[in-house]
Amino acid sequence: MSKSNNPLNDPKKLSAATQLVHGGTRRSEFNETSEAIFMNSGYSYPSSQYAEDLFLNKIPGAHNYSRFANPTMEMFQNRMALLEGAEAARAFATGMSAVTNAVMSQVRAGDHIVAARALFGGCRYVVEDLMPRFGVSSTLVDGRDPENFARAMRENTKVVFIETPTNPTLELVDIAAVARIARAHGAKLIVDNVFATAMLQKPLQLGADLVTYSATKHIDGQGRALGGIVLGSKELIDGDVHTLLRQTGPSLSPFNAWIMLKGVETLPIRVKAMTESAAKVADFLADHPKIERISYPFHPSHPQYELAKRQMTSGSTLVALEVKGGRDAAFRLSDSLAVILISNNLGDAKSLITHPGTTTHARFTEEVRLEAGITPGLLRISIGLEDADDLIKDLDYALSQV
Numbered sequence: 001m002s003k004s005n006n007p008l009n010d011p012k013k014l015s016a017a018t019q020l021v022h023g024g025t026r027r028s029e030f031n032e033t034s035e036a037i038f039m040n041s042g043y044s045y046p047s048s049q050y051a052e053d054l055f056l057n058k059i060p061g062a063h064n065y066s067r068f069a070n071p072t073m074e075m076f077q078n079r080m081a082l083l084e085g086a087e088a089a090r091a092f093a094t095g096m097s098a099v100t101n102a103v104m105s106q107v108r109a110g111d112h113i114v115a116a117r118a119l120f121g122g123c124r125y126v127v128e129d130l131m132p133r134f135g136v137s138s139t140l141v142d143g144r145d146p147e148n149f150a151r152a153m154r155e156n157t158k159v160v161f162i163e164t165p166t167n168p169t170l171e172l173v174d175i176a177a178v179a180r181i182a183r184a185h186g187a188k189l190i191v192d193n194v195f196a197t198a199m200l201q202k203p204l205q206l207g208a209d210l211v212t213y214s215a216t217k218h219i220d221g222q223g224r225a226l227g228g229i230v231l232g233s234k235e236l237i238d239g240d241v242h243t244l245l246r247q248t249g250p251s252l253s254p255f256n257a258w259i260m261l262k263g264v265e266t267l268p269i270r271v272k273a274m275t276e277s278a279a280k281v282a283d284f285l286a287d288h289p290k291i292e293r294i295s296y297p298f299h300p301s302h303p304q305y306e307l308a309k310r311q312m313t314s315g316s317t318l319v320a321l322e323v324k325g326g327r328d329a330a331f332r333l334s335d336s337l338a339v340i341l342i343s344n345n346l347g348d349a350k351s352l353i354t355h356p357g358t359t360t361h362a363r364f365t366e367e368v369r370l371e372a373g374i375t376p377g378l379l380r381i382s383i384g385l386e387d388a389d390d391l392i393k394d395l396d397y398a399l400s401q402v
């Protein structure tokens with residue numbers, strides 16, 4: 001058959017859009033077009049000898065328990081690995097279990113973690129509160145200047161953890177510069193890439209060792225299911241990451257893996273449309289007299305605009321803004337919107353607005369919030385798939401009520 005000689009049989013030769021539709025697909029004997037949901041927990045074996053060989057890892061590719069081996073979960077992992085340019089991946093029940101595994105799998109008591117202090121609330125809890133309980137100390141730094149990481153490194157630093165753009169202020173961390181610092185100290189760089197998505201930023205290519213996602217966000221992209229994924233080298237993923245997942249079990253259900261598989265088929269067109277709209281909304285807000293400042297990585301007013309252009313291909317699907325008049329003005333703006341919904345989620349087809357100071361970051365003191373740029377007037381908008389002009393009209397009306 002001439003088809004077997006077609007170079008496009010190698011999925012690595014395909015572009016991202018094609019990989020996300022076909023990559024990782026494994027068909028059953030029925031040759032189904034859409035990926036099948038293998039909703040089973042265990043597997044039966046042809047003989048006792050086969051079972052013994054399987055548990056001795058002598059049968060490559062065989063499955064023994066869906067906590068760590070399931071065809072639907074593997075299709076999702078393999079598709080994401082292709083997109084990311086990673087050797088291997090493991091899926092998780094949530095973004096938080098993915099991050100917790102990525103961090104915990106690389107440290108033990110007596111080790112030290114350096115992290116940027118602008119982190120998603122749960123991630124900051126893991127680094128700042130949870131890890132020290134088990135003898136892993138941590139130092140949080142202002143991530144905008146790579147020198148701060150260099151200064152915080154110690155002999156026992158094993159992990160550097162960052163998120164860029166950061167939640168909720170969309171500040172950036174220079175991934176390549178921090179990767180060089182981490183490598184020079186023998187530490188692993190872990191990047192939470194939720195805000196950029198793999199469409200806009202590729203941390204592994206910039207020197208990161210592990211990249212994590214909350215698949216709940218843009219990967220599902222339609223507000224349906226929780227999920228997470230960690231990607232990196234075969235050595236790290238098939239080694240410590242796999243062992244911790246296998247033995248502690250924060251596993252993605254096959255049904256949610258299937259939702260994620262279908263979600264990523266449209267990831268490129270969704271992120272492109274959402275980013276284009278976000279840029280338009282940013283332009284509109286930047287010029288509005290009731291807005292103090294906006295934060296959008298590809299807007300020339302962003303203090304790290306040059307870095308944004310260097311490490312991202314576009315400016316993200318989120319926009320942060322500070323409305324004049326503080327908390328009252330921020331509440332009035334949010335409460336006057338008809339299309340944009342009040343919700344702390346992000347990456348959804350529906351545009352969502354959140355007031356971080358009283359929701360996602362309410363547990364921090366005012367001082368810690370201000371240090372992270374979370375002022376009383378700060379709002380974060382996750383731009384969805386609605387018509388950009390409708391979103392601008394919605395914001396224009398809401399601002400008139402402030």
Ligand SMILES: *Cc1c(COP(=O)(O)O)cnc(C)c1O
Pocket residue numbers: 094095096097099120122123163167192194195213214215216217226227228346
């Ligand atoms: C949502 C989010 C997480 C946590 O993911 P869940 O799927 O909600 O557990 C981690 N990091 C970032 C940046 C997020 O936005």
